[in-house]
Amino acid sequence: MPASARILAPVHPSAPATSPVLGQATPYLRLDVPAVAASYRRLAAALPGTAMHYAVKANSEPAVLAALRAEGSRFDVASPAEVVAALATGAPPEDLVYSNPVKRRCDIEFAAAQGVRLFVVDTPEETAKVAAVAPESAVLCRLVTSGEGSDWPLSRKYGCSTHQAVDVLRYAATLGLDPAGVSFHVGSQQRDPQAWAAPIAASARVFTALRARGHRPHLLDLGGGFPARLAEDCLPPEAYGAAINRFLDRHFATRPDTLVEPGRGIVADAGVLVAEVLAVIRRGDTRWVFLDAGVFTGLVETLDEAIRYPIETDRDGGPSGPCVVAGPTCDSTDVLYERAMVDLPLDLGEGDTVRLLGAGAYTTCYSTVGFNGFPPLPTHLAS
């Protein structure tokens, strides 16, 4: 598809218009945009001197992007539609990092035509693609990490070794690109600040090797992974900022420019998924609570019970007991929590409202187009 055609595709080509009216039919995501901005400010303050690139994929709601831009946020994008959404906030293209390490050639071309000049790569092939269609760009080479300690871990899908990164960046220089530096990602909902230690050390080794060969790497992309609070008492943003600063001081004699790509850590806690109980049923000894929201209406991260949203109800406070929580579609995969059951009030019943906390990230964007006739999760902006 020519670049000119792709610009027409919005990030949510199909999501219903957001509505400021609360109290409508469930399910919906209630999103508190001022809370998003407050999260942004707190994380930014915890990472002084580090550029903040909000990861658009976590929640591309235009009001979120606009509010973050007003706070000075830059953006982390991964597709033409995300480039368009980020630029629509008025952000200049040099404030974007195109972080998808494996891209369609014409998508790189599209981004370059919009003025994007910073791309993540992790192979010589991808580096050559960037050089071919986005010359005069800078590249960051992504290192592989273990993802240990994260709730939604990374696979071996992306990233290379430090030796390969040195080769990739040297190759980039031969192609006329700026071998700007290194990128890594510690895994989403990463709770352990120590997770940044090894990749920062590895990044420093790449910088040293490149400098020894006459290059001038200058930029370190520390990735995302900053956790939402969710059920667990995660450490505050300041703990992650302090740890990262310590690791940077330890491993870099000359500190490079740094950037982060937070998504979940900024937007998750500002969202509450409001759902209704369709039925409470006994199956043998087990109580099943059926909700009108499920895996196919945004709760994909409950697959394998990876992300556990704290659940509040209007009946909290009385006696409670364990139950399985299921979604509304006919699909038997549409069960949120079964292995580890959820403690909910014993008098919870049909028509009651439940609230899944920390649901502002990776929910509306993960909704299906309407599987089984259940519409995508809409966003209501809390005023």
Add this chain to the structure above:
Amino acid sequence: MPASARILAPVHPSAPATSPVLGQATPYLRLDVPAVAASYRRLAAALPGTAMHYAVKANSEPAVLAALRAEGSRFDVASPAEVVAALATGAPPEDLVYSNPVKRRCDIEFAAAQGVRLFVVDTPEETAKVAAVAPESAVLCRLVTSGEGSDWPLSRKYGCSTHQAVDVLRYAATLGLDPAGVSFHVGSQQRDPQAWAAPIAASARVFTALRARGHRPHLLDLGGGFPARLAEDCLPPEAYGAAINRFLDRHFATRPDTLVEPGRGIVADAGVLVAEVLAVIRRGDTRWVFLDAGVFTGLVETLDEAIRYPIETDRDGGPSGPCVVAGPTCDSTDVLYERAMVDLPLDLGEGDTVRLLGAGAYTTCYSTVGFNGFPPLPTHLAS
């Protein structure tokens, strides 16, 4: 939400319009509607005397629903939007079975207002809901099955024991409903015809118990589960029809009316997901093939590598080797096949076209609204 408001929600509130033009940018689902009709006719012929209710959830493309209606198909629906889609074909409401065992009360009311009169239940509570808002309806009580032998198995989410079913149906009669009979589901992509044996026997026991108490159950819903051919050499539809007929003869002295709810078995093999290779990369000893279609653009059933789509390429025939197959989004979950790698041509490269066969069911409907800026999978009708 009042029933009048819910009718406005289409089944695909957000999917892009289908296009008859082939050869456009990938990815897309190429859907052969005449092949859908042919599959329908073959399965119907294999199940003489059994009413065919196409499971709209498998693929709600309007052209598919219209073609099936032209063949005489009835419909299996699970939400107001699916009721609307089925009725839009001109099907009368009595040709619909509302098979979702756990429903929102106002959704039952909506369906009843459209004339739907047959609902599946599996608890007394749901039976009471139907009696309250859809009086003069008939109910089928769903039995639990093991799902053994199916590739996308059912959980314990739905269904009750034969004893409970007798109680539910007797209760339905006391509420003025028609205790019409029994429903079960053997699990999607069920390859073993023997899977129908135990639930048919169990259904017969329910019928016998009800008749002994003066009721007149008359309808047996044999569910779906009929497999697509996919990679394996599944048995032909006739094998399933013959087995089901044999089990019915064995267990029912007086044979009830029967219906089936095929979805995948009718539409899967008529669809080919056409995608493009973004990159072929070596990661250590492993070859990774990145496609522009993935888990979030329709290939949800590759999660846990449950459904294995046969993959064809234009380079087939030469030397080949194993590779991991991954999707285009930044999400590390977006890997289709890794544990069991796929054998693909060694000279496969960027820009090559690949075709995932048997992809007509549970793909377009499972697409996200546009995660990471990658649009939902569109449908192109093959002419």
